[in-house]
Amino acid sequence: MDIEYAGEALIRPGQVLTDRSSLSSAARWTQAVSEGDGVCVIHLSRGVDVCEITRDLRDRGFRASPNHVVAGQPLFFGGPASRPFPARPAPSRPAKGRSSVLVGLLDTGVAKHPWWESSEWYGELGRDDGDAAEGTQAGHGTFLAGLILRGAPGVSLCARRVLDGDGIGDEATVIRALNRMRERAPQVINLSFGCYTFDDRPPPLLADALKGLPDTVKVACAGNTADDRPFWPAALQGVIAVGAVDAAEQRPAPFTAHGTWVDACARGEWLTSSYLETGEFEGYAAWSGTSFAAALVAGAIADAARERPAQEAARLLLDPARARQIPDLGSLVPSSL
Template identity: 35%
Template sequence: MPASKAFAENDYSDPRTDEQRERERRQVRRQVASLKRLARDSYYQRRAFAKLDGRRRSRAERVQLQAIQRARRPDVIVAEGSVVTWDAEGCRCRDVEVDPEAPASMLRAAEALRADGVGAAVNYVIPLAGYIKGAGGPEPSAGARPFGGTGTPAPQAALVAVLDTGISADTRSDGYLAMPVDAGDIDALDEFPPDGLLDAGAGHGAFVAGIVQQVAPDARVLVHKVMDSDGITTDAALADGLRRAAAAGAKIINMSLGTETLDDSAPPALRAAVGELREQGVLVVCAAGNSADCEPVWPAALSTEFDNVVAVAALDPAGDPASWSSHGDWVTCSTIGEGVVSTYVEGTEDGMLIDDPDPDTYGPDSWACWTGTSFAAPQITGALVRLMSEDSTLDTPAEALRALQQRGGTLDGGYGWSVRILPGT
């Protein structure tokens, strides 16, 4: 049964001409091809990682990366020189001495601590899905939509936290992304290195927050920066971000990020934090990943253990399962994640980073077209907020999730129940 509409068709009218839509379709096909290649081609993955790693070495104070190889599966990225330890008082980071030329030394450091009776694991790097932008980065879009809200968030709306790269300090004139943001939550856009070009994860948070606002214009949105402008965070840092968002009063948290692990078990700090949030009634909406297989991606795969985790896979614009999306029995639901249009940032792309001989420059009030489960998850987040705002009988995000499911359809193959919200390209 195809995915059904969650909201009225005319909510999301398409301002693009046929020529503009066709141009963007060609770009989306390139994005899809890049995601598939990143999922399956180990040489391509390692080349993308080498670019990212090399750019960061000049910033020794920031998270440094090591890739640990797995047989017949994509490499896993961990934080160099850092492990997560735990005891009865909880999880914490510990610095360790390692050889940066020998990734396996990270595993040996964790093993040595366990041999001494200390709970320990590598500190997983949790990136934006698919080694960040890859060769199929965002493309300029003519699909700008008028802001549908009043500019004053509805006081009865559940507070949403978007944990991502933050948003740019630039002020838009179209009504989007006007929420107050602390200085520490600003997306720096250009750090690795500061060369006047957009970093690997730059603009991701603005894109995700804009999706929430398209679906629920009067939502109360907090944007918390948990990733740097390369789209990099760690297990321990993300756990801290979850607690910070819950302490600020967020009832729904969106995380458009994820990682696989060495043994298919959850990163320990993240697992502990999500368990705490469950006791507080906080719903966590997570991107399922872009791995084109059933391997669990965390934190989304925590849905098998915690009923407050919603794992969101992607559909193509026709409402069929996206071939590049992660999927499996741990996926809760799916919506369109291919060719999604949303708000972006000012700046010029780094053509070397994204293998683009003709990098784009984005001006004020820019919009872009992008592909990934990162952009399916915030549609579900926005829909939950909107349902709670429109129906006073829905007191909790969990009740809103059940109401949204009733509007959806069913799909086979590990994509959960499905619903159409924003159109794709």
């Protein structure tokens, strides 16, 4: 798909996200409409400005947004330019455990790996949930899965592919995946990707989709932007925005986003985890980014949710009276890896 700039945000050209209530109001600018899983994508006629139509619909009281492009967030400044490194020796595999907790993972998919190839949850994944064969971030979801399972042994993963092999996806795809998850809502969901919006306002339809999982703890990476500009969905109300600290867990990582909207932080530098078996990689890698700090926090919450509801587990874990506070990064969640 094509990508273009709208201000300082990336969007899909000519696409506006909305619900059915606004279709008639946008009819004169509409070339086609695709609808599915609770969201409509209006494909605008050639030459029509996406941002102007979005503002017009919002001024009329409708919920609308350009179809923002989202990207995974490893080191440095995120997106497909960064890369993992082979990890030798291999990191320790997840400990054996038994847990009824289900963790949602929206990302590049999860590839076959010795850590989970015989697990029930992996056997339930459909063919469309596997990793892309090529791309600079094809193993991103596989890496995240390993971090979550090492932090919360025995949990099951519900993985859905919303990013391609270069770690790129869009808001419409994420919204549809979230809406489908309502049928079997996870206790915790990890969203290690994000974007800026064209007007720095919250994306309304993405916010609606997350609110549709009221009992699920939502964990999202704050981004590798090295500034305090809100990054979505992390900056949405009700989402735990996770920044990164260095390998010693003492200082903010140089790439991490920060600010009053960031709720928590964890190690984000030189983490090792499961990866693809390809080229110089033997199924394991070392990688850096807020993506992976978010997975550590999601795993810690999922592990604590064995004993209590996930929302309560998250509150206790991030309680400022209990957790060390890092300025502009919130509560530190120590890593056991």
